Amino acid sequence: SAICIAPVTLANAGILDKKKATVFRSEVKAIKRKGAIYTGKVVEVDGNIITAEGPQAAEEFGKTIINLLLKKIED
Structure with a gap:
């Protein structure tokens, strides 16, 4: 990430x-x-890769990481 x-x-x-x-x-x-496909989203997830635009995206970025980790635990 x-x-x-x-x-x-x-x-x-x-x-x-x-x-x-x-x-x-x-x-x-x-x-x-x-070679990246730029989407312009605030936070982008592609497989195991999470990217975020900038400082204003920090909260959503963190929540996305947590949610994906919790999903992995549940699986």
């Missing part, structure tokens, strides 16, 4: 190639260049 500009690190590592993702507006081109 990554928030704000941190999704660029995932993209640079090849983790976001052909994956839906979001990132802080200034870094959209950077993740797209590395």
